[in-house]
Amino acid sequence: MRAAAAVATVAATALALASCSDGQVQVKSLASPGWSSFGGNAGNTNFAYPDVPKDLALSWTRPTGGPVTSPLTISNQSNVSVTSNTADGCNWLVLDQRAGRMNYCKRMRPGIEVQAPLIDQFDQVYVGEETSFLGWTAGGVIRWRMPVIGVPTSAKFVAPSVVLVATTQGQILLLNTQDSTFAAPEVRLRADANPDDAMAGFADCLVSGPRCGIPAPAAVDFDRQRLFLNFWPQGAIASQIRALDYGEVNGRREVREAWHADIPGGVVGPATVSADGTTVYAFSRLGKLVALHADTGKTKWTFDYGDPGFATLTATPDGKIIPTGPLGGPLRMLADRGDRAEQVWNRTDLKTVSLSTLTNAGTAWTVVRTADDGLALTEVSAEDGKTLRTLPLPDAKGFTTGVAVSPKGQIAVATNIGKVYFFDSKAEIGK
Template identity: 30%
Template sequence: MRTRTRVAASLAAAGVVALAGCGTDVDDITVGSGKGWPAAHHDGRNSAASPVSGASAMTLSWSRPVGGPIAQPVTIGGEGQLFVTTSTGNCAVFSYQMQTGRKRFCNPLGPSTIEAPTVVDGINNVYVGDDGAVNSFNYLGQPRWRTPVAGVPVAIQFTGDGRVLTVTQSGQVDVLSRQTGEREVPTLQLLGEPDFLKYPGLTRPASGDGLDDCQVGGPRCAVANTTAVDPETGRFFVTVWEPGKPMASLRAMSYADGTVTQLWSADMLTDGSATSPALSADGATVYVGDNSGRLIAVNTEDGSTRWTHALGWTPRGRIALVDDLILPSGDDGYLAAIRDHGDRADRAWERKDLAQRGTPALTSGEIGYTVAAIGAGLNLITFDTTTGTTIDSDPLPNATGTTTGTSIGPEGQVVVATRLGEIFTFTPDA
């Protein structure tokens, strides 16, 4: 057992000691098969698509409040263990059992944990950020390690070689060992390193600085969304709004040969980024939405725009992908599918009668799920992804407002959480 200490050279991590947990140098913890919902948008590509076969009829299994608001999607381990972040004063990260909703653990962390998503590996270790750190806990909630960073990790993913990739809202990029939390490559600052000679009195901003702008992709949040990762090439894609720039950019980065470098940057996100980037299955196209109401398809090789499509509303949060169909989210819009023709896009189908109050999640078997406003309440809508036709509709009892995401469990369960702080779990009908 040993403790490692690192002192980062940049202002962002100056004077901060990184403590690695007990363990060996052998990384024998698997990332997992992708069953369950191990990341905010299911996988590294942010596809919001599960390999599990969807069910055409669902029944509410249980619901429960967590005691505080929820801002991020629920993640689900391969055996059905649920993880969610909140802000209750006493607990910031919760875990529940799928079958009963019984709490497995809750752990206190910093107040900004509510803005940090979780990721789960193959043996239900969970990784989550808070004010100035990345943390890992095992399936019982016991601490494994804590590594200091500058800001709050608003993007957390697994790399193709099984490391933890984190990006904070202030633009600090780190690649960490899943076993120890130790930095595997030098930290990179997306906004550049501080110039101490030019600004000798420069101080480190508060960890939560600018977080209020992250939900809407505003200018005070440099990085507002979850990174999309191509596990085959080591490339990843991140939205960045540099101070003083008129619009945000989409950047392609490379994690290879022990370092992180920038491949290209394209200023294209008018009024800031609205969605996390989502990567096509072949890795050739990355999709992203901006606050001017556009969906944009981008060539991953050089950052050139393949096409833009005006939605008529601002997409928000996630883009779901299945084959050549793209389903944007956004509480200002409705359920719709856009078809990618390579050099242009058009509407494959639309459901203007279904006002979205959540984010679509797709399964195999041409079935998808989303939450829509029905009357004064909210319903889980089961729909045919090829036509948009409603297959099933199930109310979320007494739920109001909107939801943070739609997640699919390893046996086809559907889990949604309201922003007011209640989890609803549906199971397939036998």
């Protein structure tokens, strides 16, 4: 009888939680396990904990109808969410893991193409467009809509049921994911934010120019309640890394500056915060990878990297780093030694065309250009850089926007010309 009662209790609990997928019950939402946001996680470390199957193989491909410029994300149910820049038709697709069929697709306003959708544990999605940020059900129905100034960057969870919206015009919002009410007072980091012109300065965001207040997604230290922005102050000669605290003050959550660090030449791309919360990484326009003390913003070290390329990186919890270089550049591993960075290995024979992803298994996944100018998903050893396996991307050209790993260890990549490739265990394909 006790066992039966326990089963009934578990079933009732599961039913209650399941109802949250459409926002019917007040339950705290959190980032979905797996690859739920830009950068794979709150800190933008592009690090994957799930084991990738040994029998990984191409499962399906799907065209998006237009160029892809942002990384895709994968939900707890391994559904793929990808945005694209299409002339007409859908520019945001949610694809089923089994065969790449569309669970749903949407036609959104401009700005959607620069975002990686944020997904919670109930497969609910949070993504924006010019003038608006929206919360969606798992089935693709709008739950709520919040007006914003400018275009949102890719959103992040900053606390249970609290989502960060940072816009290209320097607006900062913390919203309750249940009903979009403010979890903290609004902050405007620039006086020139223009509610009547959402696209003002948007073209500068592509090159991290001065008219774009926040050109890249934030990095978030969830435990310390601090976020880190690539921010260009109005009238400044260069962009900076700005740290903002968002914890409670006198019982009320507030967003307030902790410090800012002026980076010589300015910042390109998003910040990354280490897994232990002690270090913030950023790329400078002068070709340096910069490591800052997360507590103070003071420089720990710089590493002459050259062309910052995609100006993103992947980092392990123990300080191994693979920066993303220019298209066709080598695959290089660095180690953060605390007061300096050292090169561990450098694969000059590999022509990388993607942001890489380091894994808990001690390997790294990236996409490289092949001898016939095609593309291949490649796994290398994090210890010495030796190639472990290569999986072709049929008919792929150009570059890919990153390597996403699902909670089950499946891998998805999207080419810039507009095609999604999904890899799964051979044992699961066709089931």
